[in-house]
C-alpha cells in the first residue's frame with residue numbers, strides 16, 4: 001500500500017494510469033495470478049417461512065471469474081447474492097471461500113447508492129474502510145479509490161449535487177476502497193439511463209479487470225450479463241437451470257452479432273412456456 005500512497009502525496013500529481021497499474025499489481029501479485037477468492041456452494045437452500053426460494057444450489061466459481069445471475073423477477077437472484085455476501089442466513093447447505101475471509105473481503109454494491117447525505121464524497125468512500133477508516137492512510141486510500149472510478153474532482157462535494165451515475169461511482173469507490181476479493185453487484189445499474197448505464201458497465205469491467213476480484217452480478221438485463229460476464233447463470237424454480245459460458249473475447253463490442261445471438265438464446269430460455277415478458 002505504501003507505494004500507492006506515495007502516488008498521491010503532495011507535490012506529485014497523481015496520474016490515473018499509475019493508480020490503475022498500482023492497483024493491478026496489488027491485486028494480482030507479481031505472478032499475475034488473480035487475487036479474487038474462489039467460491040464453492042453445496043446443497044444451498046433458503047426458505048422464508050413456507051416460501052422455499054432456493055432448493056439446492058451447487059456451484060463452483062473460480063477465483064477472479066465474472067459471473068452474472070439472471071432469471072425472472074422473484075426467482076431468488078438477490079437472495080443467492082445476499083447469502084454469498086453473508087447478509088442472509090442459510091437454511092441448509094454450505095458456502096465456502098478458497099481462503100479465510102475478513103469482512104472487508106466480500107463487498108456488495110446495491111441499486112441505490114446508499115450514500116450518507118451529511119458526509120462529503122471523500123468521507124462517504126472512507127466509510128467503506130470499516131474499522132480501518134481511522135488509520136492514518138484512510139484518506140489517501142479513499143482518494144485512490146475515487147481516482148480509480150474517475151471521480152477525484154468531486155471529493156469535496158455533497159452527495160446531493162451529484163448525478164445518479166456519479167453517485168453510483170462513489171458507491172463503487174466505497175466498495176473498492178477495502179480492496180475486496182469478492183464484489184457482489186445487486187442490479188447496480190438498474191436505475192440509470194441507457195447511456196450512463198453503458199459507461200458504468202465499461203467502468204465495472206475495467207475495475208474488475210484491473211483489480212482481479214471475483215465478480216458476481218445480479219441483473220435483469222441479459223444484454224448487460226453477456227457483455228460483462230465470463231459466465232451467465234439462469235435461476236429457475238430455485239435452482240440453476242442453465243450455466244452458460246460466454247466465450248467471447250474482450251473488449252466486447254456492444255451490438256455485435258455474437259453478443260446478440262447469445263442474448264437471444266438466453267432470453268428464449270427465460271421466456272420458454274410463456275408469452276409474458278413484463279417481469280423480466
Ligand SMILES: Nc1ncnc2c1ncn2[C@@H]1O[C@H](COP(=O)(O)OP(=O)(O)OP(=O)(O)O)[C@@H](O)[C@H]1O
Nearest residue numbers: 048051053071072073074075076077078079080220
Ligand atoms: N427478507 C425476506 N423475507 C421474506 N421473503 C423474502 C425476503 N427476501 C426475499 N424474499 C422472497 O424471496 C423470493 C425471491 O426474492 P429475491 O429478491 O431473491 O428475487 P429476485 O430474483 O432478486 O427478484 P427481482 O428480480 O424482482 O429483484 C421472493 O418471493 C421474495 O418475496
